[in-house]
Amino acid sequence: MRPGGLWTTIAAELSKQHRNRRKGRATFFSLLFWPALSFLTSYYTMKPYRTGEGSVLSRIIPDERIPLFLLSGYLVFQLFWTVVEAAWIFEQERKDGTVETVFLTPAPKIAFLYGRSLYSLMHGIWMFAVFSLLTFVFVSDISSVNWTALTLALLLIMVAAVVWGALLSAVSLFSRESSFLYYIFQTPMELFGGVRIPPAVFPAWATGVSTLFPVTYSLILVRGALYGTIGATWWWALGILAAGSIVLAGCTRYVLYRAEHHARLKGNWSLF
Amino acid sequence: MWQTAIATALRNQRANLRAFPWNFTLGHIIEGAYLVLVSYFSYVYLIQGDLDDRFALYTGTNNYLAFAIIGGTMNIFCISMMMNVSRAQITEWREGTLEALLLSPSSRNGYFLGTAVQQFYRSGIVLITVLAFGILAGLRLPSPHLLSVLLGALLFILSTYAMALVLGSVMLFTRDTYIVQNTLFAVTTLLCGFQFPRQYLPRSLQNVAEIFPLTSSLQLLRGALLTSNAVSFPDMLPALLLSLVYIVVGLWCTNRVERSLFEKF
Numbered sequence: 001m002r003p004g005g006l007w008t009t010i011a012a013e014l015s016k017q018h019r020n021r022r023k024g025r026a027t028f029f030s031l032l033f034w035p036a037l038s039f040l041t042s043y044y045t046m047k048p049y050r051t052g053e054g055s056v057l058s059r060i061i062p063d064e065r066i067p068l069f070l071l072s073g074y075l076v077f078q079l080f081w082t083v084v085e086a087a088w089i090f091e092q093e094r095k096d097g098t099v100e101t102v103f104l105t106p107a108p109k110i111a112f113l114y115g116r117s118l119y120s121l122m123h124g125i126w127m128f129a130v131f132s133l134l135t136f137v138f139v140s141d142i143s144s145v146n147w148t149a150l151t152l153a154l155l156l157i158m159v160a161a162v163v164w165g166a167l168l169s170a171v172s173l174f175s176r177e178s179s180f181l182y183y184i185f186q187t188p189m190e191l192f193g194g195v196r197i198p199p200a201v202f203p204a205w206a207t208g209v210s211t212l213f214p215v216t217y218s219l220i221l222v223r224g225a226l227y228g229t230i231g232a233t234w235w236w237a238l239g240i241l242a243a244g245s246i247v248l249a250g251c252t253r254y255v256l257y258r259a260e261h262h263a264r265l266k267g268n269w270s271l272f
Numbered sequence: 273m274w275q276t277a278i279a280t281a282l283r284n285q286r287a288n289l290r291a292f293p294w295n296f297t298l299g300h301i302i303e304g305a306y307l308v309l310v311s312y313f314s315y316v317y318l319i320q321g322d323l324d325d326r327f328a329l330y331t332g333t334n335n336y337l338a339f340a341i342i343g344g345t346m347n348i349f350c351i352s353m354m355m356n357v358s359r360a361q362i363t364e365w366r367e368g369t370l371e372a373l374l375l376s377p378s379s380r381n382g383y384f385l386g387t388a389v390q391q392f393y394r395s396g397i398v399l400i401t402v403l404a405f406g407i408l409a410g411l412r413l414p415s416p417h418l419l420s421v422l423l424g425a426l427l428f429i430l431s432t433y434a435m436a437l438v439l440g441s442v443m444l445f446t447r448d449t450y451i452v453q454n455t456l457f458a459v460t461t462l463l464c465g466f467q468f469p470r471q472y473l474p475r476s477l478q479n480v481a482e483i484f485p486l487t488s489s490l491q492l493l494r495g496a497l498l499t500s501n502a503v504s505f506p507d508m509l510p511a512l513l514l515s516l517v518y519i520v521v522g523l524w525c526t527n528r529v530e531r532s533l534f535e536k537f
Binding site for chain 1: 299302307309310321326327336454455458469472
């Protein structure tokens with residue numbers, strides 16, 4: 001591999017993905033319209049719960065923070081969901097036979113995986129802008145926002161999301177059927193990650209499940225920064241997310257190595 | 273017509289068992305189980321049973337868990353059923369068998385009915401599994417009026433079928449399943465009152481929901497399950513009429529789309 005090959009490959013993958021995916025109404029619907037509708041549905045689902053003075057809900061989420069709570073949840077959820085989508089559409093690459101072509105070139109394969117994931121994130125960037133803008137409309141007290149912490153948290157979350165997406169893409173190298181990703185990650189990530197219900201109220205087993213998703217830590221970081229409540233938990237979440245991303249990046253390398261090894265042994269990429 | 277219906281149901285059943293993966297069915301079961309879990313978590317851990325006073329006023333019951341679980345289950349059932357029935361023709365088109373179907377003198381009504389009956393088993397499996405999760409999560413019903421529940425269920429199935437026919441013609445026209453179906457499901461989930469009483473929505477959105485027969489048939493079915501009041505014929509009339517309109521429009525549109533289908537390419 002010549003020096004700089006890594007960046008050339010990432011740039012090439014970005015441009016390829018851009019040409020493939022920028023067109024079509026699918027983008028608009030899947031990135032903005034559907035999440036907006038599902039945000040509204042969750043908002044109204046909370047309406048039958050009693051709010052106001054002395055209600056159980058207001059002890060967990062103060063009344064005026066409900067929209068902000070849900071919006072920040074959906075913002076982070078969408079960030080991770082876009083990269084899950086990158087892995088989800090990986091099956092297209094296999095069906096079209098382009099993944100074999102990529103593996104025949106001398107390009108570093110790891111850059112190919114990260115390029116895919118990174119593009120998915122950039123692809124959704126305008127939607128995050130809309131969601132963030134809405135989020136700030138609902139911030140009742142701008143002065144409580146810790147901007148340094150928020151910027152730091154968002155940067156780390158983006159890195160974590162790209163790493164997460166690359167890992168899932170690497171896993172997709174083993175199977176042509178990647179729609180299972182949708183079923184495993186869509187709703188569980190929403191429920192256990194704390195998008196709609198704060199994990200603080202979960203029973204022990206559910207808290208255990210929620211520690212598996214990077215969304216959980218990301219939400220602690222974002223909500224902490226938005227409410228200006230940065231304590232020991234916040235720093236723990238930051239540490240775990242950073243360390244976890246490094247571990248997952250290592251896992252990605254290993255999975256890729258196994259996949260390449262497997263391909264060399266079997267002579268082709270089609271497992272069935 | 274009946275012969276076509278039976279033949280279509282049998283053929284689809286065989287094709288499903290032999291060639292199609294269980295992904296859709298399994299996926300819907302997982303999704304339904306999670307909907308139940310979300311309701312359970314919200315009610316038991318988040319609000320610990322602390323409900324708004326208007327809830328009982330709007331629904332006539334205090335049983336939030338049953339309300340939410342029935343709603344979630346019905347949502348998954350109707351999505352599963354609509355998705356499978358409406359995709360029938362576009363799947364034939366993608367596989368190349370639609371031309372043969374159009375050339376044959378078989379009844380189109382029979383074809384759709386057969387598809388619906390076969391998909392009813394498939395969605396029924398989803399329904400039963402999700403209901404089992406619901407019962408585990410604490411779904412308890414008072415003594416419902418059985419005849420009303422049966423009538424409500426039939427009306428709900430009819431509305432789902434009617435909407436699936438229209439959806440199918442739109443899919444065939446746009447050659448797209450992904451965007452059309454998911455947009456419709458996102459809209460019905462918000463508007464038809466599956467997860468919360470729709471009286472909480474702004475008035476204008478409540479009015480928009482009236483164009484779907486699902487809205488009133490869901491309300492009837494859930495009402496019959498949750499209270500022991502009997503369903504009367506005038507209650508059923510709006511959903512019944514709307515469903516008939518949808519069926520007529522759906523069949524007419526399908527006919528129009530079919531005519532122009534092969535000239536485009």
